[in-house]
Amino acid sequence: MRTALVGCLESEGYRVLTAADGAAGLGRAVKEKPDLVLLDVMMPRLDGYALCAELRRLTIPVPVLMLTAKGQVDDRVRGLDAGADDYLVKPFSTDELLARVRALLRRVQQPTKIPQVVRLGRVEINLPRQRVVRGRKEIHLTAREFAMLRLMLESPGEPVTRERFLDVVWGHTSFPTTRTVDMHIATLRGKLEENPDEPRWIKTMHGTGYKLDFTKA
Numbered sequence: 001m002r003t004a005l006v007g008c009l010e011s012e013g014y015r016v017l018t019a020a021d022g023a024a025g026l027g028r029a030v031k032e033k034p035d036l037v038l039l040d041v042m043m044p045r046l047d048g049y050a051l052c053a054e055l056r057r058l059t060i061p062v063p064v065l066m067l068t069a070k071g072q073v074d075d076r077v078r079g080l081d082a083g084a085d086d087y088l089v090k091p092f093s094t095d096e097l098l099a100r101v102r103a104l105l106r107r108v109q110q111p112t113k114i115p116q117v118v119r120l121g122r123v124e125i126n127l128p129r130q131r132v133v134r135g136r137k138e139i140h141l142t143a144r145e146f147a148m149l150r151l152m153l154e155s156p157g158e159p160v161t162r163e164r165f166l167d168v169v170w171g172h173t174s175f176p177t178t179r180t181v182d183m184h185i186a187t188l189r190g191k192l193e194e195n196p197d198e199p200r201w202i203k204t205m206h207g208t209g210y211k212l213d214f215t216k217a
């Protein structure tokens with residue numbers, strides 16, 4: 001896995017540092033201060049949860065993407081509670097991995113300026129006022145639906161994973177399922193899309209999550 005990741009990332013122009021166990025990885029992260037840490041959970045000497053928690057205890061702000069075969073909700077919650085920024089369950093595609101890497105690096109290097117007003121066809125969304133209108137008709141969105149829109153706007157051109165929706169919009173204490181995200185997306189489409197069965201704006205990224213195509217007003 002480590003060798004494959006090195007080849008994949010170096011082919012995209014990244015400089016890659018590796019470590020064979022958690023203790024060595026922690027030492028390299030503290031010394032080298034990388035732009036991003038790809039962190040496996042099951043490692044000798046120090047597992048990924050403990051390593052991530054120690055990075056956060058040392059106030060090292062590096063973004064952490066956890067890679068693991070553990071895909072249960074409790075495992076994801078434990079990783080996110082330890083301080084991980086995103087979570088990718090094995091097996092995964094290299095395209096998805098690289099998309100997550102780009103999204104995390106972009107979030108750190110170039111904080112996204114969220115537009116105040118966006119348009120989805122005839123629908124105008126005013127985020128500061130939390131107001132949505134189609135023509136002269138106002139459309140009611142819940143606070144959670146606005147939070148989902150904001151999260152997608154923070155990642156322009158990149159999908160937001162179902163797990164990240166759960167982490168940011170629902171939090172760690174409510175324990176919803178990814179099906180909850182799908183149901184809320186369906187509701188959003190019903191309110192915002194001209195034809196919810198053939199969505200133009202809120203796109204499904206199969207195997208990953210959802211992204212929002214929009215234009216600034």
